[in-house]
Amino acid sequence: MNATPAASQDLLITPHVTQDDLIIHAHRGASDRLVLCFTGIGVEPDQVPGIEFARTATANGRDNVLFIIDPKRTWLNGPELIEQIVEHVSLFAREVDAQEIVTLGHSMGGYSAMLIAKFLPVKSAVGLAPQFSVHPEVADDDPRWRDYRDRIA
Secondary structure, eight states, rough: OOOOOSSTTOOOOOOEEESSEEEEEEOOOOSSSEEEEOOOOOOOSSSSSOOHHHHHHHHTTTTEEEEEOOOTTTTTTTEEEOOOOOHHHHHHHHHHHEEEEEEETTTTTHHHHHOOOOOOOEEEEEEEEEOOOOOOHHTTTOOOGGGHHHOOO
């Protein structure tokens, strides 16, 4: 796969998985840590969210990272999306001989970072301002979620 411009200078971040319902970019570091960095919904509803926290997630390039994007913004509720993520993470973790997995994300990504810990052996999960619900009874006063609710069963 071809390299893409990194979100932070001099970090090599390359496409790893490109599907309609799942996008993953990878950074290979030298440590035995694998960071799963989940994106939020992004700024523009009609654009796929980009890579977030590149410098932090990689520890300035040291750690292995999978940048995981839920382009349909389903809060990991897409059909078999969690299973796909678990499969890709498990394979990559073996490739880089990861001894620990940690997660990071903001908003929708923060929720995803915490949720995936139920399905993978995550040592630490960091969710910054996790948006844990878009249900009308919980988040009806926030118009940002209305466009995404219909995509969640």
